[in-house]
Amino acid sequence: MTKPTEKLELFEVFVRSKRGLDHKHVGSLHAEDHEQALEYARDCYTRRSEGVSLWVVKSSDICSSQEDDADCFYDPNDDKPYRHATYYVLPDPVNNM
Amino acid sequence: MSDAIKAATLEYATRLGDDSVVLGHRISEWVSYGPFLEEDIAYGNVSLDYIGRARMFYTYAAELANDGRSEDDFAYMRSDREYRNLLLMEMPKGDFAYSQVRQLFADVYYTLVLPELEKSKDETLAAIASKAIKETKYHLRRSRDWVLRLGDGTEESHTRTQKAVDALWGYTHEMFDMDETEQLLADNGIGVDVSRLRDQWHKMVSDILTEATLTVPEDAWAVRGGRTGYHTENLGHMLTEMQIVHRSHPGCQW
Numbered sequence: 306m307t308k309p310t311e312k313l314e315l316f317e318v319f320v321r322s323k324r325g326l327d328h329k330h331v332g333s334l335h336a337e338d339h340e341q342a343l344e345y346a347r348d349c350y351t352r353r354s355e356g357v358s359l360w361v362v363k364s365s366d367i368c369s370s371q372e373d374d375a376d377c378f379y380d381p382n383d384d385k386p387y388r389h390a391t392y393y394v395l396p397d398p399v400n401n402m
Numbered sequence: 403m404s405d406a407i408k409a410a411t412l413e414y415a416t417r418l419g420d421d422s423v424v425l426g427h428r429i430s431e432w433v434s435y436g437p438f439l440e441e442d443i444a445y446g447n448v449s450l451d452y453i454g455r456a457r458m459f460y461t462y463a464a465e466l467a468n469d470g471r472s473e474d475d476f477a478y479m480r481s482d483r484e485y486r487n488l489l490l491m492e493m494p495k496g497d498f499a500y501s502q503v504r505q506l507f508a509d510v511y512y513t514l515v516l517p518e519l520e521k522s523k524d525e526t527l528a529a530i531a532s533k534a535i536k537e538t539k540y541h542l543r544r545s546r547d548w549v550l551r552l553g554d555g556t557e558e559s560h561t562r563t564q565k566a567v568d569a570l571w572g573y574t575h576e577m578f579d580m581d582e583t584e585q586l587l588a589d590n591g592i593g594v595d596v597s598r599l600r601d602q603w604h605k606m607v608s609d610i611l612t613e614a615t616l617t618v619p620e621d622a623w624a625v626r627g628g629r630t631g632y633h634t635e636n637l638g639h640m641l642t643e644m645q646i647v648h649r650s651h652p653g654c655q656w
Contacts, residue, residue: 310438310439313438334440335438335439335440336440337551340547341547344444344543344544344547345440345441345443345444347540348440348443348444348447349440349443349444352447
């Protein structure tokens with residue numbers, strides 16, 4: 306027998322904790338569709354005043370970077386210091402950088 | 403508040419508390435048996451809403467009784483014959499379709515009853531209704547959703563849901579009965595005249611059942627008795643389990 310959740314979609318849940326702040330990823334859940342996912346997100350993640358707004362996104366719709374790409378994605382280019390803002394000496398009048 | 407009105411209000415608050423605690427307990431029986439984790443948590447939340455509602459009604463009943471009893475005494479120290487809940491609320495949880503159909507019947511009922519109760523001249527009852535309205539809006543969204551999914555789902559889910567509708571229909575008529583107590587309160591602007599909500603309930607439920615490709619039953623039979631303490635055999639068993647800890651350890655605190 307297949308588990309009921311195997312037939313359901315996986316959704317990622319994002320909660321905005323208060324107006325003006327960004328939505329933050331808080332976890333994931335299973336649901337039949339977006340509408341149900343939103344209801345479960347409300348029940349699983351916002352029952353204790355955690356948020357004022359919810360987003361649910363199908364996990365399959367998220368395109369993520371791969372472990373194998375770490376080298377070329379995140380190499381800080383330390384051998385090319387001029388690519389970092391701190392390499393440049395600022396003139397004195399610019400004091401708020 | 404005259405003595406007659408006060409006594410009627412006490413009875414009324416107790417009835418409303420009984421409806422809430424019995425349905426809340428029935429829903430709680432799904433905890434850890436839900437079809438999947440998310441639904442388990444969500445339905446458990448609904449149960450907590452009802453138990454919270456029962457606490458408010460019982461606290462008010464205890465205040466009106468003013469005889470040293472607390473909300474716990476109302477919930478745990480009365481027998482099935484003293485309970486005044488509607489029979490619909492005490493029916494065993496059955497399969498998931500059965501529970502969701504019962505939930506739909508109850509949620510539509512409260513969708514109609516609570517806005518009327520919110521207009522009550524009794525400030526406490528009005529305040530409880532006001533809080534409960536928000537919960538019920540969400541409950542109905544859920545139960546309506548489930549009945550649509552199950553009714554218009556697979557052949558098995560359709561069959562089970564129709565069976566539940568047919569099995570529970572006869573218990574819904576009692577929800578709209580008025581007796582002397584409730585009539586007195588309705589006449590004084592304190593209680594809700596539920597007899598006037600029947601047609602709206604029938605229309606709302608019929609629309610949802612039809613959309614779910616289910617058949618609205620004929621009014622062929624009706625069972626009554628909850629408001630006078632004549633219950634089905636199910637309530638006694640339920641209360642035994644619900645009350646055992648409190649009765650075994652009276653006054654126990656943790």
